[in-house]
Amino acid sequence: MSIPAALMTGPTVLEPVVGKTDEMIVNLGPQHPATHGVLQIVLGVDGERVTRAVPHIGFLHRNHEKIEESRSYAQVIPYLDRMDYVSGLQNELPYCLAVEDLAGLEVPERAKYIRTAMFEFNRIISHLVWVGTYMLDLGAITPFLYAFRDREMALDIIERTTGGRMLPNYFTFGGVRRDVHPKFWQDLLDFLDYFEKVVPEYETLTVDAPVFQARSVGVGLLSQELAVNHGISGPNLRASGVAHDLRKDQPYDAYPELDFSVITRDEGDVWARSKVRMDEIYQSIDLIRQCAELAPRSGPYLARGRVKIEAGEQRYRAAEISRGQLGVYIHSDGGTGPYRSKHRSPSFVNLQIIPDLFIGQKFSDVIAILGSIDIVLGEVDR
Amino acid sequence: MNLITEAAKALRDIGKGMAVVSRAAEKGKHTNLYPFEMPEIPPVSCQSLALIIEADGTDRCVSCLACEKVCPSQVITIERTRNPEGKGFVLERFDIDLVNCMYCAACVEACPVSAIVTIQDFELSTYDLQTLKADKAFLDEQGRRAKQWYSPKLGVEYRNEQGEIQVAPLEQQPGGEAELLKQADKESDN
Amino acid sequence: MALSSDKRSQLKRIPIPEDRHFKPQLVGYNPKTPNRLAEVLAHSLLYFVFVGLLLLIYGVLPWLFKLPGSPLASGGSFTTTGAVLYGILAAVLSFLVAAVAALILILVLRKYLGLVQNRYGPMHNGPAGAFQTIADAVKMVAKEDFVPGKADALVFTLAPLMVFVSAFLLLTIIPFAPGWVLANLNVGLLFIVAAGTIGAYGVLVGGWSINNKFGLLGGLRAAAQLVSYEIPLSISLLTVAVWVGSLNLMDIVEAQKLWWTAIPLLISAAVYLIASLAEIKMTPFDLPEAESELVAGFNTEYSGMRFGFFFVAEFAELFLLPAIAVVLFFGGYYQPLAGFWDFADVLRGLGAEGSTLNQFGGLLASAYGMLWFLLKTALLSYLVIWVRATLPRFRDDQLMELCWKVLIPLSLIGLAVAVILRLVFK
């Protein structure tokens, strides 16, 4: 098979031992079980050792930002769900925050709590998908089915309120689109009671399991410096010892009223990233409980108002979604829709460390590291 | 000695994992036996769109074009003519391209008279995409077949045995909790 | 994106068909109204076939061909026509035995995984999916015989056969009951090592011949893995030979009438079990076909019956390697503590010497032994499946580390223990 030379340009750090072994070019993706979508990585391997890694993206490019320019502000929201389809609800929030800021809409107290609870609930769902698919990458099938079993229950709760499972189109400017299901809070608490007992099982099968530890401890070390220089965010950054969490640093919605601390780990390896995500599941459970306690049970859920934005106004708002910092930049020309809308998507940025982490590693570790970064290709390509 | 304790710990942890796996069987089966058994879909869920016809056979739709304007995918095509006798419009054509529709329910929210609604019939799979370019007859038929439907203005509705359209009780409505609480508050005040 | 209005009106509009909805046709078994009796019967059908085949080969056929005892068992001389005919028939039937064992284990694996993963597993072919593996086998045979354009056709064809034959050869030396063995070799232990190695070649050349990079990586991993794990495996076989003082599997079983070899040779037994996991290429040692890394490893380009041979061989080994473990370490066809009281002896003592009842009793005693043998094997196979349901897989260097730094030293310790015990106790 011949691969165009242009596809192979990239840093070659390790030279193959000349005369003894040959470098073999392996095309990992775009149709490969472990790339979580359509990511292509051209790998040079010398035996099992990776000598070069050149990621290629864009197979799923759908022109989101350009489409959004020709839509009205409200029409953009359903498109946002499709960026990171694993945590669809979370994608809507930064955009809503930015438009609310620009249009001067005040979100009612109740809507804030509903949004925050939904936001954290979506984080649990997203991390469940990560647990499952990651263990599948490492060769264990069972946790995958457990994770999706629990995710189904969680999605049912979301569906009962929003009408959608993965693409809910629920948050809107000034609150949420419709009131929650009568049993919403009760459902949430019941699910959490059940789920809290199940998470230790996941831990037994993943971060506490000896074979998993053998595969993950010390693998794919991401130093604090490298992480900060590349603009990594989310659990990947926090696993490298940087206590950066937008929920604390730039709190939005009901986060200022909630009591929590930023989870960090110093190791920076695959295991630390996994452990941080596991701890975040516990944290989300706690945060949703707090929301359920503090949220007013009646009152307006939506501050209706005209979205009228002056020409030249612009705004950048970001939120800490399950993969990191999702930012939205909106520039208005006074029309009904954004003149320019730009998304800073966490997976896209996190993907950039691939060559740095891959080179010199084993072929199996490539899969382990790629899975631990937790990318969603829909958001990388947009 | 250190090696032995480590090995023992590793074996114990593997054993714990195996115990978790075998104990999981107690949680029962979580598979839905679709298509032998239909999944329970909440009434607000947007799986497909339908047009509602009142019990007396008249269209609810007043051809106001609100849904066509608001649709982000621009898949709704409506043609109307002025009603020669009396006010309003006559609906000439109402098409939704259900292939490109993304089921965001924005049209349902925009409709002033709850004529276009979301239904829970998710079985749209077909061998021929042309069959999903729905015209008015298609959408009416969907509405006639639906057991219940949802629109934000009127909430969950269903057709009773006599073919009349009724609104579902408050407990089944989204937002019903707040309403019920308000009623309970009033009662306790009295 | 949106079509213009007149373009739209030109589109042929198809009215909503009455049968647009997929209406399930209930054919055969309905999972909504389960019939427990039918399920149990259907699921045990293959077991009956399996046991029946074994009884036929070892019990009925020798009697039909009027062979005294089992001539093959005592040295393997094909002097009479009957013995030759028996040899041919038994070989063909043994092929079936291996295939049926694989079919049973595939179904058990899928049903067990379903159970622990909160789903049903195979469900629609036969009561509770009992005939699913048979349907799969039929499907595989019926598929197109396909050789990829750039593959080496000869090697591509030979590789699955090599793997399958290697598994199948092991079946011939397993004593299922006293005298119930196709080839009672004096060098049985060596034969195990020899036959097992052919399979490693099959996987290596299979991965190489398909001219696929993932296949090549898988094949190389398999070669490294299988060859390395052969060493602790062979050494733990050696400990048994040292302890018992024979290479003949029959003698080894006979020596375990009172105490299983696993009791003095615990270390070797453990090493054997772990190394045989690697030989079967089951999780956590399924690197050669690691589906998330190498797509399907050495059998990436295989399809149809060629893939079927790989698949059946893998699951036949899932039966055969535990079976060998039972022979070597867990008392073979003897019931536990047979040295104190053995029900088989009671059966053998029925009737007067040489009477029909006595002969029948002997047959029953053998069948009784075989049931114990199968039960122990099933338990060990279950253990393997359980491990597979739980663990992720190792990395290749960790695999090698485990072999060379842990298992081989351990197996050498086991060997030393065996030598010392032998000097002390015998």
Ligand code: SF4
């Ligand atoms: S659901 Fe959304 S995309 Fe579909 S027709 Fe209605 S507004 Fe358009």
Ligand code: SF4
């Ligand atoms: S918004 Fe409602 S009433 Fe208006 S055209 Fe659409 S379906 Fe008809």
